[in-house]
Amino acid sequence: xKKFKSEIKITLREGILDVQGKxxxxxxxxxxxxxxxxxxxxxxxxxxxxxxxxDGAYEIIDKACKQLIANPIMEDYTIELxxx
Amino acid sequence: xxxxxxxxPGSNCDxxxxxxxxxxxxxxxxxxxxxxxxxxxxxDCVIIPGGFSYGDYLRCGAIARFSPIMKAVANFANNGGLxxxxxxxxxxLTEAGLLPGVLLRNTNMKFICKDTWLRVENxxxxxxxxxxxxxxxxxxxxxxxxxxxxxxxxxxxxxxxGQVVFRYADEHGNITSEANPNGSINNIAGIINERGNVxxxxxxxxxYADKLLGCDxxxxxxxxxxxxxNSYKR
Numbered sequence: 428x429k430k431f432k433s434e435i436k437i438t439l440r441e442g443i444l445d446v447q448g449k450x451x452x453x454x455x456x457x458x459x460x461x462x463x464x465x466x467x468x469x470x471x472x473x474x475x476x477x478x479x480x481x482d483g484a485y486e487i488i489d490k491a492c493k494q495l496i497a498n499p500i501m502e503d504y505t506i507e508l509x510x511x
Numbered sequence: 512x513x514x515x516x517x518x519x520p521g522s523n524c525d526x527x528x529x530x531x532x533x534x535x536x537x538x539x540x541x542x543x544x545x546x547x548x549x550x551x552x553x554x555d556c557v558i559i560p561g562g563f564s565y566g567d568y569l570r571c572g573a574i575a576r577f578s579p580i581m582k583a584v585a586n587f588a589n590n591g592g593l594x595x596x597x598x599x600x601x602x603x604l605t606e607a608g609l610l611p612g613v614l615l616r617n618t619n620m621k622f623i624c625k626d627t628w629l630r631v632e633n634x635x636x637x638x639x640x641x642x643x644x645x646x647x648x649x650x651x652x653x654x655x656x657x658x659x660x661x662x663x664x665x666x667x668x669x670x671x672x673g674q675v676v677f678r679y680a681d682e683h684g685n686i687t688s689e690a691n692p693n694g695s696i697n698n699i700a701g702i703i704n705e706r707g708n709v710x711x712x713x714x715x716x717x718x719y720a721d722k723l724l725g726c727d728x729x730x731x732x733x734x735x736x737x738x739x740x741n742s743y744k745r
Contacts, residue, residue: 447616498606501660
Protein backbone atom coordinates (compact mmCIF):
# COMPACT_ATOMS: atom_id res chain seq x y z
CA UNK A 428 0.00 0.00 0.00
CA LYS A 429 1.11 3.54 -0.75
CA LYS A 430 0.29 6.64 1.21
CA PHE A 431 -1.00 9.81 -0.43
CA LYS A 432 -1.95 13.29 0.68
CA SER A 433 -4.99 14.85 -0.93
CA GLU A 434 -5.85 18.52 -1.15
CA ILE A 435 -9.45 19.26 -2.00
CA LYS A 436 -10.66 22.71 -3.00
CA ILE A 437 -14.39 23.36 -2.88
CA THR A 438 -16.08 26.45 -4.27
CA LEU A 439 -19.64 27.41 -5.05
CA ARG A 440 -20.53 26.41 -8.60
CA GLU A 441 -20.01 29.01 -11.30
CA GLY A 442 -23.20 30.97 -11.70
CA ILE A 443 -24.20 30.76 -8.05
CA LEU A 444 -23.83 34.12 -6.36
CA ASP A 445 -21.12 33.84 -3.72
CA VAL A 446 -22.46 36.38 -1.23
CA GLN A 447 -19.50 35.97 1.09
CA GLY A 448 -17.06 36.59 -1.77
CA LYS A 449 -19.12 39.58 -2.90
CA UNK A 450 -19.08 41.08 0.59
CA UNK A 451 -15.30 40.70 0.85
CA UNK A 452 -14.92 42.17 -2.64
CA UNK A 453 -16.98 45.21 -1.61
CA UNK A 454 -14.79 45.63 1.50
CA UNK A 455 -11.63 45.45 -0.59
CA UNK A 456 -13.02 48.04 -2.98
CA UNK A 457 -13.79 50.33 -0.05
CA UNK A 458 -10.09 49.94 0.92
CA UNK A 459 -9.21 51.32 -2.50
CA UNK A 460 -8.27 47.96 -4.06
CA UNK A 461 -10.70 48.22 -6.99
CA UNK A 462 -8.54 46.11 -9.27
CA UNK A 463 -9.38 42.97 -7.28
CA UNK A 464 -12.52 41.34 -8.69
CA UNK A 465 -14.31 37.98 -9.02
CA UNK A 466 -13.65 36.83 -5.46
CA UNK A 467 -14.88 33.34 -4.72
CA UNK A 468 -14.55 31.94 -1.22
CA UNK A 469 -14.50 28.22 -0.65
CA UNK A 470 -13.26 25.43 1.58
CA UNK A 471 -9.93 23.68 1.69
CA UNK A 472 -9.80 20.11 2.93
CA UNK A 473 -6.70 17.93 3.29
CA UNK A 474 -6.63 14.21 3.95
CA UNK A 475 -4.21 11.35 3.97
CA UNK A 476 -5.19 8.13 2.27
CA UNK A 477 -3.72 4.69 1.75
CA UNK A 478 -4.30 2.91 -1.54
CA UNK A 479 -2.64 0.51 -3.98
CA UNK A 480 -1.88 3.31 -6.44
CA UNK A 481 -2.70 6.87 -7.50
CA ASP A 482 -5.85 5.94 -9.43
CA GLY A 483 -7.22 3.92 -6.53
CA ALA A 484 -6.62 6.76 -4.09
CA TYR A 485 -8.17 9.29 -6.47
CA GLU A 486 -11.27 7.16 -6.92
CA ILE A 487 -11.88 6.95 -3.16
CA ILE A 488 -11.33 10.67 -2.58
CA ASP A 489 -13.59 11.49 -5.52
CA LYS A 490 -16.33 9.29 -4.03
CA ALA A 491 -15.88 11.01 -0.65
CA CYS A 492 -16.26 14.40 -2.36
CA LYS A 493 -19.34 13.41 -4.34
CA GLN A 494 -21.12 11.84 -1.39
CA LEU A 495 -20.15 14.05 1.52
CA ILE A 496 -17.31 16.55 1.32
CA ALA A 497 -18.97 18.60 -1.43
CA ASN A 498 -22.59 18.95 -2.50
CA PRO A 499 -22.51 18.77 -6.31
CA ILE A 500 -25.82 20.64 -6.55
CA MET A 501 -24.12 23.80 -5.35
CA GLU A 502 -20.38 23.16 -5.25
CA ASP A 503 -17.50 22.33 -7.58
CA TYR A 504 -14.38 20.67 -6.32
CA THR A 505 -10.86 19.86 -7.47
CA ILE A 506 -8.62 17.18 -6.06
CA GLU A 507 -4.82 17.25 -5.93
CA LEU A 508 -3.14 14.07 -4.89
CA UNK A 509 0.54 13.60 -3.99
CA UNK A 510 2.31 10.47 -2.91
CA UNK A 511 3.89 10.83 0.53
CA UNK B 512 -52.81 9.80 15.05
CA UNK B 513 -49.23 9.65 16.21
CA UNK B 514 -46.29 11.92 15.44
CA UNK B 515 -42.60 11.18 15.98
CA UNK B 516 -40.13 14.03 16.46
CA UNK B 517 -36.48 13.18 15.87
CA UNK B 518 -33.79 14.79 18.00
CA UNK B 519 -30.27 15.09 16.59
CA PRO B 520 -27.33 16.46 18.55
CA GLY B 521 -27.89 20.20 18.07
CA SER B 522 -31.65 20.09 17.37
CA ASN B 523 -33.34 22.89 19.28
CA CYS B 524 -36.91 22.99 17.97
CA ASP B 525 -37.78 19.39 18.86
CA UNK B 526 -39.66 20.35 22.01
CA UNK B 527 -41.58 23.08 20.20
CA UNK B 528 -42.71 20.45 17.67
CA UNK B 529 -43.74 18.13 20.52
CA UNK B 530 -45.60 21.03 22.16
CA UNK B 531 -47.43 21.97 18.94
CA UNK B 532 -48.60 18.44 18.15
CA UNK B 533 -48.99 17.02 21.66
CA UNK B 534 -50.12 19.97 23.79
CA UNK B 535 -51.80 22.24 21.25
CA UNK B 536 -53.49 19.58 19.10
CA UNK B 537 -53.72 16.87 21.75
CA UNK B 538 -52.32 14.21 19.42
CA UNK B 539 -49.97 11.45 20.44
CA UNK B 540 -46.30 12.23 19.93
CA UNK B 541 -43.07 10.42 20.72
CA UNK B 542 -39.51 11.68 20.69
CA UNK B 543 -36.94 9.57 18.83
CA UNK B 544 -33.17 9.86 19.22
CA UNK B 545 -31.07 10.04 16.08
CA UNK B 546 -29.30 6.81 17.04
CA UNK B 547 -32.56 4.86 16.96
CA UNK B 548 -32.58 2.60 13.95
CA UNK B 549 -36.30 2.12 13.50
CA UNK B 550 -39.46 4.16 13.41
CA UNK B 551 -42.20 2.51 15.48
CA UNK B 552 -44.91 0.94 13.34
CA UNK B 553 -47.72 3.07 14.72
CA UNK B 554 -46.14 6.37 13.63
CA ASP B 555 -48.09 8.31 10.99
CA CYS B 556 -45.85 11.34 10.55
CA VAL B 557 -42.18 12.02 11.24
CA ILE B 558 -41.07 15.55 12.07
CA ILE B 559 -37.44 16.50 11.51
CA PRO B 560 -37.14 19.66 13.59
CA GLY B 561 -35.05 22.78 13.31
CA GLY B 562 -31.78 23.54 15.00
CA PHE B 563 -28.12 23.15 14.20
CA SER B 564 -27.60 19.41 13.89
CA TYR B 565 -23.92 18.57 14.34
CA GLY B 566 -23.16 22.28 14.66
CA ASP B 567 -23.85 22.76 10.93
CA TYR B 568 -20.36 21.32 10.36
CA LEU B 569 -19.33 21.02 6.70
CA ARG B 570 -22.79 22.09 5.43
CA CYS B 571 -26.15 22.41 7.18
CA GLY B 572 -27.66 18.94 7.44
CA ALA B 573 -24.73 17.19 5.76
CA ILE B 574 -23.73 15.09 8.75
CA ALA B 575 -27.20 14.44 10.22
CA ARG B 576 -28.01 12.64 7.01
CA PHE B 577 -25.71 9.83 8.17
CA SER B 578 -27.39 9.36 11.55
CA PRO B 579 -28.74 5.80 11.95
CA ILE B 580 -32.38 7.00 12.05
CA MET B 581 -32.12 8.52 8.57
CA LYS B 582 -32.15 5.12 6.85
CA ALA B 583 -35.41 4.41 8.65
CA VAL B 584 -36.74 7.85 7.65
CA ALA B 585 -35.91 7.15 3.99
CA ASN B 586 -37.69 3.77 4.16
CA PHE B 587 -40.64 5.37 5.94
CA ALA B 588 -40.89 8.04 3.21
CA ASN B 589 -40.44 5.51 0.40
CA ASN B 590 -43.35 3.55 1.86
CA GLY B 591 -45.54 6.64 1.69
CA GLY B 592 -45.18 7.81 5.32
CA LEU B 593 -45.52 11.55 5.93
CA UNK B 594 -42.28 13.39 6.68
CA UNK B 595 -42.00 17.10 7.44
CA UNK B 596 -38.63 18.80 7.73
CA UNK B 597 -38.61 22.25 9.26
CA UNK B 598 -35.66 24.63 8.80
CA UNK B 599 -32.62 22.47 9.58
CA UNK B 600 -34.95 19.52 8.96
CA UNK B 601 -35.51 20.83 5.41
CA UNK B 602 -31.74 21.14 4.96
CA UNK B 603 -31.29 17.55 6.18
CA LEU B 604 -33.94 16.28 3.74
CA THR B 605 -32.22 17.96 0.77
CA GLU B 606 -28.81 16.62 1.82
CA ALA B 607 -30.37 13.16 2.17
CA GLY B 608 -31.80 13.41 -1.35
CA LEU B 609 -35.40 13.08 -0.11
CA LEU B 610 -36.12 16.54 -1.52
CA PRO B 611 -34.50 18.24 -4.53
CA GLY B 612 -32.31 21.34 -4.40
CA VAL B 613 -30.26 22.89 -1.66
CA LEU B 614 -30.39 25.79 0.83
CA LEU B 615 -27.68 28.39 0.21
CA ARG B 616 -26.50 31.21 2.45
CA ASN B 617 -29.02 34.06 2.69
CA THR B 618 -28.18 36.67 0.06
CA ASN B 619 -27.75 39.38 2.71
CA MET B 620 -25.29 37.16 4.65
CA LYS B 621 -27.32 37.61 7.83
CA PHE B 622 -29.05 35.20 10.16
CA ILE B 623 -32.65 36.35 9.86
CA CYS B 624 -35.15 35.86 12.68
CA LYS B 625 -38.50 37.48 11.94
CA ASP B 626 -42.11 36.89 10.99
CA THR B 627 -42.87 36.21 7.34
CA TRP B 628 -46.09 35.84 5.40
CA LEU B 629 -46.43 32.59 3.53
CA ARG B 630 -48.84 32.23 0.66
CA VAL B 631 -50.24 28.72 0.31
CA GLU B 632 -49.64 27.74 -3.31
CA ASN B 633 -51.06 24.24 -3.12
CA UNK B 634 -53.72 23.31 -0.55
CA UNK B 635 -54.17 19.86 -2.03
CA UNK B 636 -51.40 18.23 0.03
CA UNK B 637 -51.40 16.26 3.30
CA UNK B 638 -49.71 19.27 4.89
CA UNK B 639 -52.02 22.06 3.70
CA UNK B 640 -55.51 20.58 3.26
CA UNK B 641 -56.85 22.54 6.24
CA UNK B 642 -55.93 25.78 4.42
CA UNK B 643 -57.05 27.36 1.16
CA UNK B 644 -55.01 28.09 -1.93
CA UNK B 645 -53.66 31.65 -1.66
CA UNK B 646 -54.32 31.73 2.09
CA UNK B 647 -51.76 33.75 4.04
CA UNK B 648 -50.05 32.30 7.10
CA UNK B 649 -47.88 34.34 9.44
CA UNK B 650 -44.96 32.08 10.32
CA UNK B 651 -41.53 33.07 11.62
CA UNK B 652 -38.20 32.22 10.02
CA UNK B 653 -34.89 31.86 11.84
CA UNK B 654 -32.03 30.85 9.59
CA UNK B 655 -28.76 31.85 7.96
CA UNK B 656 -28.99 29.35 5.09
CA UNK B 657 -32.53 29.40 3.72
CA UNK B 658 -31.93 30.56 0.17
CA UNK B 659 -33.57 27.78 -1.85
CA UNK B 660 -31.67 26.89 -5.00
CA UNK B 661 -32.02 24.20 -7.65
CA UNK B 662 -31.07 23.99 -11.31
CA UNK B 663 -33.56 25.55 -13.77
CA UNK B 664 -34.95 22.18 -14.92
CA UNK B 665 -35.72 21.18 -11.32
CA UNK B 666 -37.40 24.51 -10.60
CA UNK B 667 -39.49 24.17 -13.76
CA UNK B 668 -40.56 20.68 -12.73
CA UNK B 669 -41.42 21.77 -9.16
CA UNK B 670 -43.52 24.64 -10.48
CA UNK B 671 -45.28 22.55 -13.13
CA UNK B 672 -46.15 19.78 -10.66
CA GLY B 673 -47.46 22.08 -7.94
CA GLN B 674 -44.62 21.02 -5.66
CA VAL B 675 -44.02 24.58 -4.49
CA VAL B 676 -46.29 24.62 -1.45
CA PHE B 677 -45.38 27.95 0.19
CA ARG B 678 -43.96 31.21 -1.12
CA TYR B 679 -42.82 34.26 0.83
CA ALA B 680 -45.34 37.03 0.21
CA ASP B 681 -46.10 40.50 1.51
CA GLU B 682 -49.03 41.01 3.90
CA HIS B 683 -51.40 41.35 0.93
CA GLY B 684 -50.26 38.10 -0.64
CA ASN B 685 -48.15 39.64 -3.37
CA ILE B 686 -45.00 37.74 -4.28
CA THR B 687 -42.36 40.47 -4.42
CA SER B 688 -38.61 40.59 -4.12
CA GLU B 689 -39.01 42.79 -1.01
CA ALA B 690 -41.00 39.98 0.63
CA ASN B 691 -38.27 37.48 -0.16
CA PRO B 692 -36.11 37.41 2.97
CA ASN B 693 -33.28 35.19 1.81
CA GLY B 694 -32.99 35.20 -1.97
CA SER B 695 -34.85 31.93 -2.62
CA ILE B 696 -35.65 31.30 -6.28
CA ASN B 697 -39.29 32.28 -7.01
CA ASN B 698 -39.73 33.19 -3.29
CA ILE B 699 -39.89 29.46 -2.50
CA ALA B 700 -40.38 28.81 1.24
CA GLY B 701 -41.50 25.18 1.14
CA ILE B 702 -41.69 22.28 -1.30
CA ILE B 703 -42.97 18.72 -1.41
CA ASN B 704 -41.53 15.74 -3.20
CA GLU B 705 -43.15 14.41 -6.35
CA ARG B 706 -45.12 11.77 -4.46
CA GLY B 707 -46.45 14.46 -2.13
CA ASN B 708 -45.59 12.82 1.21
CA VAL B 709 -42.38 14.70 2.13
CA UNK B 710 -42.51 18.43 2.89
CA UNK B 711 -39.57 20.72 3.57
CA UNK B 712 -40.05 24.30 4.72
CA UNK B 713 -37.72 26.92 6.16
CA UNK B 714 -40.31 28.80 8.30
CA UNK B 715 -41.21 27.42 11.73
CA UNK B 716 -44.94 26.56 12.07
CA UNK B 717 -44.28 24.94 15.48
CA UNK B 718 -43.27 28.32 16.89
CA TYR B 719 -46.69 29.79 16.10
CA ALA B 720 -48.88 27.06 17.50
CA ASP B 721 -50.51 28.84 20.44
CA LYS B 722 -52.18 32.27 20.56
CA LEU B 723 -50.47 32.87 23.92
CA LEU B 724 -47.20 32.92 21.99
CA GLY B 725 -48.54 35.59 19.64
CA CYS B 726 -50.04 33.60 16.79
CA ASP B 727 -51.29 30.12 15.98
CA UNK B 728 -51.18 30.21 12.18
CA UNK B 729 -48.63 27.39 12.27
CA UNK B 730 -51.22 24.96 13.60
CA UNK B 731 -52.87 24.90 10.16
CA UNK B 732 -50.03 22.70 8.94
CA UNK B 733 -50.18 20.19 11.80
CA UNK B 734 -53.98 20.24 11.68
CA UNK B 735 -53.82 19.40 7.97
CA UNK B 736 -51.64 16.38 8.73
CA UNK B 737 -54.08 15.17 11.41
CA UNK B 738 -57.03 15.68 9.06
CA UNK B 739 -55.27 13.81 6.27
CA UNK B 740 -54.27 10.87 8.45
CA ASN B 741 -57.69 10.61 10.11
CA SER B 742 -59.56 10.66 6.80
CA TYR B 743 -57.17 8.06 5.45
CA LYS B 744 -57.57 5.78 8.47
CA ARG B 745 -61.37 5.89 8.45
